[in-house]
Amino acid sequence: xxxxxxxxxxxxxxxxxxxxxxxxxxxxxxxxxxxxxxxxxxxxxxxxxxxxxxxxxxxxxxxxxxxxxxxxxxxxxxxxxxxxxxxxxxxxxxxxxxxxxxxxxxxxxxxxxxxxxxxxxxxxxxxxxxxxxxxxxxxxxxxxxxxxxxxxxxxxxxxxxxxxxxxxxxxxxxxxxxxxxxxxxxxxxxxxxxxxxxxxxxxxxxxxxxxxxxxxxxxxxxxxxxxxxxxxxxxxxxxxxxxxxxxxxxxxxxxxxxxxxxxxxxxxxxxxxxxxxxxxxxxxxxxxxxxxxxxxxxxxxxxxxxxxxxxxxxxxxxxxxxxxxxxxxxxxxxxxxxxxxxxxxxxxxxxxxxxxxxxxxxxxxxxxxxxxxxxxxxxxxxxxxxxxxxxxxxxxxxxxxxxxxxxxxxxxxxxxxxxxxxxxxxxxxxxxxxxxxxxxxxxxxxxxxxxxxxxxxxxxxxxxxxxxxxxxxxxxxxxxxxxxxxxxxxxxxxxxxxxxxxxxxxxxxxxxxxxxxxxxxxxxxxxxxxxxxxxxxxxxxxxxxxxxxxxxxxxxxxxxxxxxxxxxxxxxxxxxxxxxxxxxxxxxxxxxxxxxxxxxxxxxxxxxxxxxxxxxxxxxxxxxxxxxxxxxxxxxxxxxxxxxxxxxxxxxxxxxxxxxxxxxxxxxxxxxxxxxxxxxxxxxxxxxxxxxxxxxxxxxxxxx
Amino acid sequence: xxxxxxxxxxxxxxxxxxxxxxxxxxxxxxxxxxxxxxxxxxxxxxxxxxxxxxxxxxxxxxxxxxxxxxxxxxxxxxxxxxxxxxxxxxxxxxxxxxxxxxxxxxxxxxxxxxxxxxxxxxxxxxxxxxxxxxxxxxxxxxxxxxxxxxx
Numbered sequence: 001x002x003x004x005x006x007x008x009x010x011x012x013x014x015x016x017x018x019x020x021x022x023x024x025x026x027x028x029x030x031x032x033x034x035x036x037x038x039x040x041x042x043x044x045x046x047x048x049x050x051x052x053x054x055x056x057x058x059x060x061x062x063x064x065x066x067x068x069x070x071x072x073x074x075x076x077x078x079x080x081x082x083x084x085x086x087x088x089x090x091x092x093x094x095x096x097x098x099x100x101x102x103x104x105x106x107x108x109x110x111x112x113x114x115x116x117x118x119x120x121x122x123x124x125x126x127x128x129x130x131x132x133x134x135x136x137x138x139x140x141x142x143x144x145x146x147x148x149x150x151x152x153x154x155x156x157x158x159x160x161x162x163x164x165x166x167x168x169x170x171x172x173x174x175x176x177x178x179x180x181x182x183x184x185x186x187x188x189x190x191x192x193x194x195x196x197x198x199x200x201x202x203x204x205x206x207x208x209x210x211x212x213x214x215x216x217x218x219x220x221x222x223x224x225x226x227x228x229x230x231x232x233x234x235x236x237x238x239x240x241x242x243x244x245x246x247x248x249x250x251x252x253x254x255x256x257x258x259x260x261x262x263x264x265x266x267x268x269x270x271x272x273x274x275x276x277x278x279x280x281x282x283x284x285x286x287x288x289x290x291x292x293x294x295x296x297x298x299x300x301x302x303x304x305x306x307x308x309x310x311x312x313x314x315x316x317x318x319x320x321x322x323x324x325x326x327x328x329x330x331x332x333x334x335x336x337x338x339x340x341x342x343x344x345x346x347x348x349x350x351x352x353x354x355x356x357x358x359x360x361x362x363x364x365x366x367x368x369x370x371x372x373x374x375x376x377x378x379x380x381x382x383x384x385x386x387x388x389x390x391x392x393x394x395x396x397x398x399x400x401x402x403x404x405x406x407x408x409x410x411x412x413x414x415x416x417x418x419x420x421x422x423x424x425x426x427x428x429x430x431x432x433x434x435x436x437x438x439x440x441x442x443x444x445x446x447x448x449x450x451x452x453x454x455x456x457x458x459x460x461x462x463x464x465x466x467x468x469x470x471x472x473x474x475x476x477x478x479x480x481x482x483x484x485x486x487x488x489x490x491x492x493x494x495x496x497x498x499x500x501x502x503x504x505x506x507x508x509x510x511x512x513x514x515x516x517x518x519x520x521x522x523x524x525x526x527x528x529x530x531x532x533x534x535x536x537x538x539x540x541x542x543x544x545x546x547x548x549x550x551x552x553x554x555x556x557x558x559x560x561x562x563x564x565x566x567x568x569x570x571x572x573x574x575x576x577x578x579x580x581x582x583x584x585x586x587x588x589x590x591x592x593x594x595x596x597x598x599x600x601x602x603x604x605x606x607x608x609x610x611x612x613x614x615x616x617x618x619x620x621x622x623x624x625x626x627x628x629x630x631x632x633x634x635x636x637x638x639x640x641x642x643x644x645x646x647x648x649x650x651x652x653x654x655x656x657x658x659x660x661x662x663x664x665x666x667x668x669x670x671x672x673x674x675x676x677x678x679x680x681x682x683x684x685x686x687x688x689x690x691x692x693x694x695x696x697x698x699x700x701x702x703x704x
Numbered sequence: 705x706x707x708x709x710x711x712x713x714x715x716x717x718x719x720x721x722x723x724x725x726x727x728x729x730x731x732x733x734x735x736x737x738x739x740x741x742x743x744x745x746x747x748x749x750x751x752x753x754x755x756x757x758x759x760x761x762x763x764x765x766x767x768x769x770x771x772x773x774x775x776x777x778x779x780x781x782x783x784x785x786x787x788x789x790x791x792x793x794x795x796x797x798x799x800x801x802x803x804x805x806x807x808x809x810x811x812x813x814x815x816x817x818x819x820x821x822x823x824x825x826x827x828x829x830x831x832x833x834x835x836x837x838x839x840x841x842x843x844x845x846x847x848x849x850x851x852x853x854x855x
Contacts, residue, residue: 652841
């Protein structure tokens with residue numbers, strides 16, 4: 001994008017250690033990381049012990065480069081991106097870099113979300129590695145009695161002009177004692193990048209394809225026993241009475257305990273646990289929404305949409321009302337947490353985007369000081385926002401405490417889909433006012449379901465409030481994306497006791513999708529082509545550039561048979577922008593197939609183009625799923641769906657036969673990318689469907 | 705409790721388990737073979753996909769009794785020592801995985817498909833039911849085609 005790489009520097013500290021260990025502060029988010037900038041100064045500040053707020057790099061004597069990352073890997077590729085930054089500046093082999101996930105810390109930024117990870121780490125990680133490299137070179141120069149400037153680094157080694165080499169591991173002890181490096185500790189200019197910007201296979205790919213990658217459910221720690229919970233048929237239903245005699249008498253059952261969400265069974269295997277769960281005889285009181293179904297929720301949402309002011313006099317209106325259903329995050333790995341809660345301490349293992357908050361919440365739930373709770377962060381089998389909340393970890397801790405033994409709690413798939421969390425349902429009323437061939441005013445009034453809590457229920461549910469998520473994440477750009485005159489937006493809400501959560505791209509996934517549909521309808525009513533209309537009305541030339549790229553690469557406007565059509569949409573957020581072109585075959589309007597997706601993105605410096613393409617590919621499937629077929633119904637206070645059989649997230653037969661992503665070259669600062677593509681993909685799918693069928697899509701998912 | 709013997713990834717094993725215990729939990733909780741993942745327990749998501757006598761199964765819905773004296777292969781048994789199976793190698797070459805959780809099942813499903821038909825068409829690939837919530841489908845398709853070309 002247009003932003004230039006700033007010259008800000010991050011202070012790098014050396015830690016007192018017997019091996020080379022350097023640390024750089026990371027801020028609370030990309031913007032406050034900028035606040036941590038410091039005047040250039042040598043790294044002779046010695047700090048004892050690892051500062052919790054820092055990104056710490058250690059070179060071990062075994063020639064491993066280790067950076068303990070205060071982020072979680074849930075598939076977005078952050079560990080690979082950070083390893084690439086480190087390998088770049090150190091001239092280390094990527095295979096020699098380890099990026100373990102840090103345990104929950106006591107302070108600093110350990111938040112994974114808002115598409116902020118690469119943005120917040122790009123500066124500190126490279127500074128850190130550049131400083132480490134300078135010290136290693138200096139240590140080698142002293143050992144060989146050669147001028148430091150004559151040495152080079154490659155393959156995790158320092159190399160002398162005469163061909164002598166020394167591994168970083170063999171130099172780490174002496175490098176730890178270097179105060180002032182004799183060569184530059186500045187990161188390389190982008191023109192010399194050999195790792196950053198090159199498509200790179202995930203560093204954990206081999207572990208994944210051999211089945212070695214370890215998720216919470218694969219752990220055998222602490223002798224934790226398989227645990228499942230019998231949950232109520234309705235959302236928020238409560239146990240009135242339980243007869244657990246039959247369950248307790250079953251072989252392999254260790255404990256049966258009541259918890260806020262239902263009745264937990266701890267057993268020898270998950271088979272025994274499920275069987276005993278099914279043998280429980282529970283009388284349930286219906287949850288607070290037992291009389292509520294979709295139709296009523298939809299009409300309450302419609303009524304909660306604020307009324308816009310009158311349109312400009314003399315203007316004509318293009319208007320649309322849009323409805324989005326609840327959507328499950330449904331990560332492949334169901335919520336799983338291992339908890340070992342003892343009298344004076346607790347230890348928890350799970351995948352968390354917010355481990356610091358999780359530790360504090362778990363501590364108060366089990367009645368321990370935070371300092372007595374250790375939270376180990378594990379890789380997650382997908383998240384899409386679901387692991388911002390720590391419902392399962394809190395529940396596991398409470399079960400462990402009540403059962404007085406370590407437990408490995410797993411939510412079943414039905415638990416996951418029927419008891420949330422979910423993207424809130426929403427209703428949108430959008431109006432574009434045009435006069436003399438131009439849009440002169442644009443209003444977007446909406447209402448969405450917001451989660452109401454009864455007192456302590458917040459902690460019982462492991463709630464990260466939407467406000468907390470929003471504070472950390474940038475808000476979507478409002479419709480300042482287009483030259484549409486004054487833009488007015490307002491929102492209402494309907495408070496319901498439904499477990500909700502931020503879903504990849506948060507509000508943009510619905511708001512911007514609906515807006516992109518209206519943009520197409522405005523173009524149509526003005527007799528203009530959707531791409532040409534966007535080109536003339538987009539404010540930002542970077543967005544025009546991605547649109548042009550997608551349109552050219554996707555052969556926009558090519559002739560297609562009846563029932564097939566192209567659709568396009570754009571989005572700008574997180575300092576990045578994207579365009580998506582979709583081709584759909586809706587010959588059978590009840591069974592459409594997206595046949596082709598072409599995306600173009602400008603995310604500033606793309607650290608790993610292969611990882612970025614993967615993120616865009618995923619958002620394309622999110623767009624296809626949420627627009628065409630995947631959602632949740634609420635029937636009398638219960639979620640109707642219970643597995644991937646009825647929550648119809650896309651399968652291979654729904655995925656495009658052809659996908660391509662184009663990454664615009666840039667040397668700007670990295671922008672966010674993990675969520676970027678969702679609104680553009682969803683909007684393009686809807687627009688393609690509209691053009692193929694001659695309909696105006698209004699209620700999503702369309703086949704529901 | 706009854707006991708069952710079978711060949712697991714080339715090794716003879718014997719387990720004591722209830723006859724109706726799904727193979728998935730026998731593998732994961734008794735034998736600590738954790739490559740096959742739980743994703744739904746009802747044979748829908750197919751994250752646990754493995755092979756029984758060379759054919760694709762979903763261990764979450766196959767009782768252990770049905771596996772007696774037969775041959776089970778999980779993702780852990782696919783490679784030949786350090787040499788990856790061509791499908792695993794294609795998965796690496798195409799950088800297929802994101803979160804990775806469904807990929808053992810995806811790979812086992814692809815291997816089974818390639819065993820049935822060495823040049824699968826797009827229609828054949830479309831019939832793979834395995835869910836990938838990260839949406840890696842395009843790379844899965846590419847990797848299957850790559851593996852079929854090389855094998």
